Amino acid sequence: MRRFFALLWFCAVLGASLHVGVSVYRGLPLQTDILSLLPSEERDVVVQEAKDRVTQELMQRIVLLVSHEDPQRARLGAALLQDQLTSKKFLQPVSDVPSMERIRALGSAYFPYRTGLLSEDDREQLASGRADSIVTRALSQVYGVSGAVDGRLLARDPFLLFPAFLAALPLPVSKLKLIDGWLTVEEGGKTHVLMTGVLSGASMSLAFQQSFVAEVDQAVASMDDVSVLRLGAIFFAHASASSALRETASLTIISLACTVLLLLLVFRSLRPLILSLLAIGVGMVSALSLCLLWFGEIHVAAQLFGASLIGVAVDYALIYFGQAFGLVANGPSRLRRVFPGLFLGMLTTVIGYGTLALSPFPGLHQVALFSCVGLIAAFLTVVLWFPFLETYRHLSLLSVFVGLGTAIWKFWSLRAFGHARLLAYALILIVAVSGMSRLSVDDDIRHQQSLDAGLMAQQVSIMAIAGLSQSNQFFLVRGRTADEVLRLEERLAERMKAEINAGHLRNFVSIARFAPSIERQDENRTLVRTHLHERLHSYREQIGLESIIDEEARDYLTLDRILSAGALALVPKLILFERDDAAAHIVTLEGVSNVAPLRAIADDIPGISFVDPTADYSSLFSIYRQRALVLILVSACLMYPVLAWRYGFLGGMKVMLPPSVALGLTPACLALLGIPFTFFAAMALVLVLSMGVDYAVFCAEDNGRKDPFILFSVALAMGTALLSFGLLASSVIFAVKSFGLTMAIGLPLAYLLAPAAGNVRVVNRRKEGGV
């Protein structure tokens, strides 16, 4: 029967290997988009859609600042960069900066509707009865020295309201001047030319990142003494991916090398090592195959995280081979001895990993399936194949390890160590209380990642030189019709003016500022008629204007009519949707320095929401950190019935106690080290629980024999897990470091406390030797 199951499993593994082999041959469908890992949980789907739109928009943009003492060389450098990146299809052939022709076309498109168009300032002047100041401005332009006055314009727009409207349009502004079609600023004896662009490929695609950044590097290197600063999500993503790949490669090599060395030192034979690698390999291949079948693709993060299986799957092989140190003489007997522990350990770990599927992170669903399948496959490999593949009679263990194992057993069981145990309990209590009183949490998403310092410095320089201040916060404006949305935007604009004056933000861009609502256009016409027409006669006499030409359109300006000019590349992107029954627009913000009054505006005006993705992600992390703790409770509740069935009601509790204490002590220890508790630390605690329960189960399965070899096997398991997870504590990425540190503290604690479960007795033995 055993041979039949072993053969069956061999066929299954062969099938999975063929499947994976064919998939690799065809090109593994790898998902690398980091965004797909982030929680997409947003109760309001329109807000989520708007966030995705704005995030996508920001992520696809790049800014290069080309500087040189000679203005011509700076402009030539920018032109070369743009030509090279556009001709090789890295950038879309569009520009934020409209050409003169397009600006003129925009003016022509607006012109017929001019009496319905007023700048905010002019509107306010007229509405507050200060029409004289508009007349004074017109006179100052007619008599003053400037090139803006035009006889034909004066005949059609005598008070020059139209140029004022055009000048107030929220076109991209900064400290830069438009010279020869290039945004330029002169500072520090140098001419800085700003080149902006929209990427033609996905900024989160690793392949696109690499080829794009290589192209920029090459182009910059070919321009001798021109300096180029970079700004854009793709540069940060490329730097992060490169450092993560370097870090992953070095950590994997160190982890693997140390694990191999440890096994060779302990077993002084290659076979346990090879068979352990076989169990891991089968686990990985089976997991990969099932993930590809289930999801149709695999995320690199799931693969990387799943690779940490090395640390857990090897446990089964180690516990199995650990029996070779004892007096059990052959494979089948060794399996009988460890099977219940392995089975329960596997079951509880699968429950632990399985609860990851309940987490809100889509990427973790893949991790959950990958890990559970991998663990089950590794377990099956150990129990079905190992007894046939190893022929050890007996292995000797260094006496120091035997002595150490025996001492730990004695500490937790002998009456003589009663006082020492009391002291340990007191120490645990002190650490727990003092640690918990210092516990701090950090949910700020900006602290969880590590941004490249060099690129950060370049970003600061570009923003300072060019006066850019892009903000990822925005308003979402919703209504039943597009015109209602425009009216809401106009109410918003009135409130925003005060905030701009108060210095809470620098500017904002809304559709209504380009194409006012019908109601607003009517109001504007009325204001002009009421307050300026009566002054027209004397004004005309004063300047000598003979006749007025009235040729304006009688209908209303709509956005479509001005978009055809092609000067407003960014404006259509502010329309989230416009349907028959509903419409939603985005209002983008620049230079936000205080969000509280902006939130207050949104609270005051129904239909307007203030969206702050960074703050939202941070508050999501806070919610998910709390949920992760609930996940631990759920995980423990799911594990307990299995343990209670095996060890009885009280026995089950005693097995749960050591890992639970380790779980409570770990955040306290982190706090004593001055490290804040994060969502990622909470996720690590899920694993500390499942591995800690494993350790306690192996000790409980000893059933009072006080076998030092069991404790040594568990120590080996803990050591290899530390080599896979604990090493992450050295990561430069705070989220990963937080995860690794939690494991590095939690696992040894779980190990040291696990023998306390050795006093538990098995009450249900039906499963023992069940293969």
Next chain:
Amino acid sequence: MAGATCTDAQTASLREGEILRGRFVQERYLTGFSKPVVSEGSFALVPGFGMIWQTEKPFAVMTAITANGLVQSVDGAETTRLTSARLPFLPRLYAMLSGALAGDLSALDSEFSVTKTQDGRASRLRLVPKRVDVASAAAIQSMDIHIVHFVESVDILKPGGDRDRLVFKNQVLRKGEPTSAELKALGAHR
């Protein structure tokens, strides 16, 4: 030569630390107007800072033009502010006016073709945009500058048929610092 005090026989050109002051009359010929819009006042050109045009009659308005833009104010209150970032013709307007008055048009070489004719002590310069986009950006068709010692007059022909004629007199070139009022006016747009 109307009122110039400098005795140098050559065309005057401004150096750092010098300020050119004088009076001007602007005649603006606009389509649809029965007679030209005439205004007069004083000007100051401060190298490195900008230009100030103080129109006094018939309507008092001060125009401060720098490379960064243009600000007009009436009785100390700002009426118009245009930045070079928004209106690309402003840096050209500044370069043209200050270049013409300062006797240095080298900054315009790349975009305008300059023809010079000499008539005794007087010379005439004609500036024509080399490309359509430059004409469109600078909002001029041509610019004629009459120089004896200082610039005597400037005629600007605009694309729609409008034209401006600026006549200068009482020009004085002196070393010195700009007044605090001038600095304030120019500083407002630096």
